[in-house]
Amino acid sequence: MELRHLRYFVAVADELNFSRAAAKLHLAQPSLSAQIRDLEKELGFELFTRISGRVALTDAGHVFASDARDILADVKTATQRALDAAHGKAGELRIGTIAPVTFALVPAALRNFHAANPAINAVVHDIGARNQLAKLASNEIHVGFMPLDVLDEAQRSQFSVKSLVQCELGVVLDDQHKLAARKTVSLLDLAEETFIGLQLAGTDDHLKWMRRICKGAGFSATFGELADSLDNLFSVIAATRGLTLIPKLAKRPLPSGIVYRPLRERELRYTLAMVTNPKFPSALLSRFRKIAEAEAAAVQKRL
Amino acid sequence: MELRHLRYFVAVADELNFSRAAAKLHLAQPSLSAQIRDLEKELGFELFTRISGRVALTDAGHVFASDARDILADVKTATQRALDAAHGKAGELRIGTIAPVTFALVPAALRNFHAANPAINAVVHDIGARNQLAKLASNEIHVGFMPLDVLDEAQRSQFSVKSLVQCELGVVLDDQHKLAARKTVSLLDLAEETFIGLQLAGTDDHLKWMRRICKGAGFSATFGELADSLDNLFSVIAATRGLTLIPKLAKRPLPSGIVYRPLRERELRYTLAMVTNPKFPSALLSRFRKIAEAEAAAVQKRL
DNA sequence: TAGCCGCGATAGGTTATGCCTATGGTCTCC
DNA sequence: GGAGACCATAGGCATAACCTATCGCGGCTA
Numbered sequence: 001m002e003l004r005h006l007r008y009f010v011a012v013a014d015e016l017n018f019s020r021a022a023a024k025l026h027l028a029q030p031s032l033s034a035q036i037r038d039l040e041k042e043l044g045f046e047l048f049t050r051i052s053g054r055v056a057l058t059d060a061g062h063v064f065a066s067d068a069r070d071i072l073a074d075v076k077t078a079t080q081r082a083l084d085a086a087h088g089k090a091g092e093l094r095i096g097t098i099a100p101v102t103f104a105l106v107p108a109a110l111r112n113f114h115a116a117n118p119a120i121n122a123v124v125h126d127i128g129a130r131n132q133l134a135k136l137a138s139n140e141i142h143v144g145f146m147p148l149d150v151l152d153e154a155q156r157s158q159f160s161v162k163s164l165v166q167c168e169l170g171v172v173l174d175d176q177h178k179l180a181a182r183k184t185v186s187l188l189d190l191a192e193e194t195f196i197g198l199q200l201a202g203t204d205d206h207l208k209w210m211r212r213i214c215k216g217a218g219f220s221a222t223f224g225e226l227a228d229s230l231d232n233l234f235s236v237i238a239a240t241r242g243l244t245l246i247p248k249l250a251k252r253p254l255p256s257g258i259v260y261r262p263l264r265e266r267e268l269r270y271t272l273a274m275v276t277n278p279k280f281p282s283a284l285l286s287r288f289r290k291i292a293e294a295e296a297a298a299v300q301k302r303l
Numbered sequence: 304m305e306l307r308h309l310r311y312f313v314a315v316a317d318e319l320n321f322s323r324a325a326a327k328l329h330l331a332q333p334s335l336s337a338q339i340r341d342l343e344k345e346l347g348f349e350l351f352t353r354i355s356g357r358v359a360l361t362d363a364g365h366v367f368a369s370d371a372r373d374i375l376a377d378v379k380t381a382t383q384r385a386l387d388a389a390h391g392k393a394g395e396l397r398i399g400t401i402a403p404v405t406f407a408l409v410p411a412a413l414r415n416f417h418a419a420n421p422a423i424n425a426v427v428h429d430i431g432a433r434n435q436l437a438k439l440a441s442n443e444i445h446v447g448f449m450p451l452d453v454l455d456e457a458q459r460s461q462f463s464v465k466s467l468v469q470c471e472l473g474v475v476l477d478d479q480h481k482l483a484a485r486k487t488v489s490l491l492d493l494a495e496e497t498f499i500g501l502q503l504a505g506t507d508d509h510l511k512w513m514r515r516i517c518k519g520a521g522f523s524a525t526f527g528e529l530a531d532s533l534d535n536l537f538s539v540i541a542a543t544r545g546l547t548l549i550p551k552l553a554k555r556p557l558p559s560g561i562v563y564r565p566l567r568e569r570e571l572r573y574t575l576a577m578v579t580n581p582k583f584p585s586a587l588l589s590r591f592r593k594i595a596e597a598e599a600a601a602v603q604k605r606l
Numbered sequence: 607t608a609g610c611c612g613c614g615a616t617a618g619g620t621t622a623t624g625c626c627t628a629t630g631g632t633c634t635c636c
Numbered sequence: 637g638g639a640g641a642c643c644a645t646a647g648g649c650a651t652a653a654c655c656t657a658t659c660g661c662g663g664c665t666a
Contacts, residue, residue, distance in 0.1 A: 043385065054634095357662095
């Protein structure tokens with residue numbers, strides 16, 4: 001079945017007269033008859049009754065006519081929507097995030113962006129860093145937010161990378177934990193501790209990140225349970241006296257009994273970067289980037 | 304644009320690889336490339352970027368892909384719906400009525416019908432008698448309810464006509480009207496009165512009907528205002544001391560100040576008939592007719 | 607850096623099919 | 637009963653959808 005069949009069918013259903021419908025379609029009547037016959041053959045039932053010199057829709061034809069009209073209208077709308085998207089007038093901006101570290105930045109940036117671009121539908125995909133890189137390559141997302149250090153040499157030249165916010169690291173732990181008494185904590189104090197990894201969007205990015213940092217300090221971290229949400233993380237920390245490493249950027253109001261202590265190693269910094277793919281340039285995206293950079297500056301100031 | 308283009312486009316959008324998509328479509332790769340190129344040419348913008356040995360959707364392509372998928376799914380659903388309708392499994396039953404005289408019969412019949420045929424969507428068109436006959440001829444309605452006497456000789460042989468309910472006629476008038484004092488009213492008493500016609504669904508069927516009855520009694524009726532609803536009718540009757548003729552079947556609880564008086568001419572009967580078109584036989588319709596006949600018998604008994 | 611490989615675009619030929627005109631069959635209407 | 641309206645059928649043509657063969661380009665490997 002082709003749209004031609006639907007177009008011809010709707011024309012005949014409108015006119016209830018093959019000759020007039022054919023004229024409207026700039027078509028000879030036998031051609032139209034043949035197409036309708038083919039359509040009926042493919043569907044396996046009659047769309048029209050041609051008895052007594054009069055054409056009328058069958059019941060099935062009635063049902064099909066209304067659906068066919070809808071489909072033809074949908075095709076028209078779809079092409080218009082796509083055209084608008086091609087011209088940047090409307091469409092989608094797909095954004096990759098890591099919720100716990102972008103919550104201070106992305107929602108605020110989106111608010112500003114939407115105010116300036118009300119016809120654009122922004123979609124946030126909370127999918128972890130490595131997933132973002134894959135989807136950036138295929139234009140499945142337009143822009144990603146991720147820690148700078150997940151990007152290797154090749155990726156840094158393949159993508160446009162813009163550092164947005166820099167911050168210290170810190171430890172989240174139970175206030176009954178012996179290290180909670182200190183104002184700051186050194187990485188080396190953590191060599192014998194159990195780390196709780198945060199498994200976000202099914203990725204082990206956070207775990208790998210902590211392992212790399214500990215390796216840099218000269219020890220291999222011990223890992224306990226994995227938490228699959230922030231709430232869960234706090235529960236696990238309270239229950240197992242484990243602890244976790246986070247960038248200060250990810251610090252939120254903590255539940256009672258849970259505390260945050262900055263790392264003494266101030267040279268260890270977390271850098272949140274905004275990554276885009278220069279192969280898919282877009283005026284829309286440029287506008288969003290500008291807004292995100294401004295918002296990032298504000299976030300940096302507040303830190 | 305044809306559905307073929309959408310099918311091919313969706314396949315490539317799924318695979319992001321022309322060769323694999325072509326294989327899935329049982330098509331050679333150059334044919335697929337050509338069709339996509341044609342589609343892009345017709346739309347006026349690119350759906351894919353083919354740079355750097357990799358195929359990716361453009362933003363417009365993304366939008367169009369999701370719409371195209373919907374359209375293809377809709378086509379599938381539409382054919383299934385029509386097939387169901389062709390087999391009588393689902394679909395529509397379109398009924399023509401004259402609300403004021405069918406209110407006692409049609410809603411009750413529909414309730415029973417729907418209980419037995421839950422997949423059928425019954426649609427009631429309140430369009431007057433003559434309109435019903437036109438729509439019966441073209442299968443726009445499957446069954447109509449109308450007074451028997453609107454059907455002429457030709458129509459009685461063209462359609463299946465089944466008398467359902469017979470009743471007396473009566474006069475609706477203000478209780479301050481001098482004729483309201485009588486228990487019954489003779490048609491000849493009305494020769495000097497003003498008749499109020501009920502213009503239902505834009506038709507003057509009721510007016511013509513009254514004129515014909517008066518002619519039969521030997522006088523020409525005088526007509527006053529037209530009322531376009533029952534409520535309006537009562538207001539006009541109260542305001543102008545006009546009156547109207549109705550079949551007892553159409554008698555409802557009347558507002559205070561308005562009364563109904565039977566016509567003394569008991570030989571004048573109103574017959575409500577159910578009309579169908581034998582050119583469009585349908586098991587569904589037969590089932591409905593049976594139910595309507597049963598319901599009509601009950602209505603007749605209550606009169 | 608050379609050469610292979612994967613993949614899409616291009617070129618050229620074949621076939622299917624959508625369209626045409628001419629005509630036939632059936633119904634309605636005068 | 638003849639005319640006209642109207643849809644179906646028949647037969648021919650031209651477009652275009654499809655094929656195979658080949659080119660060109662980028663990425664990857666030796």
